[in-house]
Amino acid sequence: MPDSLDAIRREIADLAAEEGDFYVACADTDERPAPLSGRRFPTEEAASSAAALARSYRELLRESDPNLPERRLSVYERADDPPTAVSTRKRTEETRENGLPRTSRSVTLSGDCESEWLRMDNAPLVHVRSDGEPLPDDAVERQLESKL
Numbered sequence: 001m002p003d004s005l006d007a008i009r010r011e012i013a014d015l016a017a018e019e020g021d022f023y024v025a026c027a028d029t030d031e032r033p034a035p036l037s038g039r040r041f042p043t044e045e046a047a048s049s050a051a052a053l054a055r056s057y058r059e060l061l062r063e064s065d066p067n068l069p070e071r072r073l074s075v076y077e078r079a080d081d082p083p084t085a086v087s088t089r090k091r092t093e094e095t096r097e098n099g100l101p102r103t104s105r106s107v108t109l110s111g112d113c114e115s116e117w118l119r120m121d122n123a124p125l126v127h128v129r130s131d132g133e134p135l136p137d138d139a140v141e142r143q144l145e146s147k148l
Contacts (some may be wrong), residue, residue, distance in 0.1 A: 004060055005057060005060055005061070008035065008053050008054075008056060008057040008060075009035045009057070011053050012035050012036070012039060012050045012053050012054065012057075013039075015041055015046045015047075015049055015050045015053075016039040016040060016041055016046075016050070017040055017041060017042040017046075018040070019040070019042075020040030020041040020042045020043075020046070020047075021040070021041075021042070021077055021078050022040065022041040022042070022043065022044050022046070022047035022075055022076065022077055022078070023036075023039065023040050023041065023047065023075075023076055023078060024036045024039070024041070024047050024050055024051045024054060024073050024074070024075055024076070025073070025074065025076060026071040026072060026073060026074075027072040027073070027074040028071075028072055029071075029134060030129075030134045031071070031134060033054070033058070033069075033071050033073075034057075035053075035054060035057055036050065036051075036054050036073075040078070044075055044077070047075040048075050051073045051074070051075055054073055055073060058071065079111065083109050083110060083111045084109070084110050084111075085107060085108070085109050086107070086108045086110075087105060087106070087107045088105070088106050089103045089104070089105045089106075090103060090104045090105075090106075091103055091104075092104050126140055126143045126144055127140075127143060128140055
């Protein structure tokens with residue numbers, strides 16, 4: 001098995017590019033499990049091939065570690081510009097129990113395409129990424145519990 005794993009890693013490395021626009025990640029968590037960590041690919045086809053190889057790699061690993069988490073690997077294209085979040089807060093006519101004024105918060109999230117936007121009014125705002133990496137589940141859970 002080690003020879004097979006090394007061969008798959010080499011094949012994925014051969015498909016990768018330093019400045020590629022595509023990557024492979026888990027569709028549920030956005031994590032890039034081994035052997036995809038830090039890899040970028042020049043074309044969607046190369047990334048799809050790498051995803052298939054990574055599935056084989058993980059199947060081989062699962063033979064010795066049946067508890068290895070399942071990952072639904074998908075191909076993604078890197079965005080040139082990360083989404084932009086704009087938050088505004090307006091005072092309402094209501095007051096809180098402590099006498100302070102209530103506010104209404106609106107958040108608009110937009111990307112580089114016209115159809116990429118989301119607006120929320122008085123909904124919880126939860127950060128799921130930091131420095132381009134997904135936050136751990138417990139960090140997201142703490143935000144939800146604090147009712148940001």
